[in-house]
Amino acid sequence: MIWNEPIETMPRPDLAALQSARLATLAAYVYERVPFYRKKFDKLGLTPASVKDLHDLPRLPFTKKSDLRDNYPFGLFAVPMDQVIRVHASSGTTGKPTVVGYTRQDLEVWAEVCARCFGLSGARPGDMFQNAYGYGLFTGGLGMHYGAERMGLTVIPVSGGVTARQIMLLQDFRTDVMACTPSYALALADKLLEAGVNPADLPVRVFILGAEPWTDEMRVEIEAKLHADAVNIYGLSEIIGPGVSNECVEAKSGMHIMEDHFLAEVVAPDTGELLPDGQVGELVFTTLTKQAIPLIRYRTGDLCSMTHEVCICGRTHARMSRILGRADDMLIIRGVNVFPSQIEAALMGLEQITPHHRIILTREGRLDALEVAVEVTETFFRHVGEEMFSGQRQQGIGDVQALEAHVQQRLRETLGLNTKVTLLAPGQGPRSEGGKLQRVEDRRLV
Ligand code: ADP
């Protein structure tokens, strides 16, 4: 079903007119209320009155994740705190997380766009909805929760994990629609078989999957194993949370963006220049209606392409492709955002190891596994003896084991993740050969 037919099937010229009007209002709103934006506008010689329609968008300044961090926690809020009735934060494990706030109207919009996502996914009022996204500071759980209630689904707010309970609910409550991460859907499929449950006997029709990158191959596997549709949902807390875009179950070919609320652009990551349909670049959003923390041209760091082609489902809103990578080097490991620079920082200041290291991401079973392979110094190498590094080394001998454990502990403290640590002989770590240094090997999606 199309949840909001007048908006979702609005002719493009009408949509552009709506976006233009909202953009002009937004420019005046942030100029008046957010000193950060007033300064930016003044510096560029922009007056709010000069922002009249969509053609003015490229003249507006970009906003970056670091701007949110620099203004931690509430510095970019555009309303007094007594109008902010909810806050959420993204999963930064070190330093400060990114904090976002919602007015009552923001929560209304959020429920509305998430209700549209349920419609896009093929859910209907009356469906039983098992919400296995995490509840808490993370936006996933509560975002989907209110969207489902808005449509009139029956929400099972089970939150993430505890697979035995998820399976019990799937069976006993006769779940029709489930939301979780794609990697969890695969893990669930395995566990169902282990538990002797045939997924074909479960009524669940559709899995709404997001919060992390996945592939079409994974979709094929998930749909075959779980005997249900699997659709992609995208969002980020800075823009609202889940509900920024969602695939229609009819086409499963790109995620329709809620363009009346979130104005999307794809730009070249280096120059910031607008890219045409079909070209991969960095996704940028302007929040057209947000009150508590409106953002102008927010650089998501997510790489994808866009299309304005007509869709078979009848909706007119543009579609974005799957997320194909990151413009920055952020990694998402078991749902935790990790920057390689954090790993580098954890390795620094240890006298037995060098800065040369490799970061390897794999899937162990269904879960992400992180390995850091780091070169030891010549001195340490000579001290423990070369044989420690040749092929069949026995695990856990004296100084080698102690050093591995020490590095592991430092990484755990910095990242909040368990890491496998491997020591490399001098010269074995990656070196730049003229071009860009390839430090990260992500083997999860191959
Ligand atoms: P947290 O940082 O707490 O995980 P966020 O909502 O801020 O929560 O994370 C948003 C990021 O998650 C996005 O910028 C994107 O990189 C990733 N993401 C969300 N949904 C998808 C999806 N469907 N496909 C790929 N990546 C996604």
Ligand code: ZN
């Ligand atoms: Zn469609």
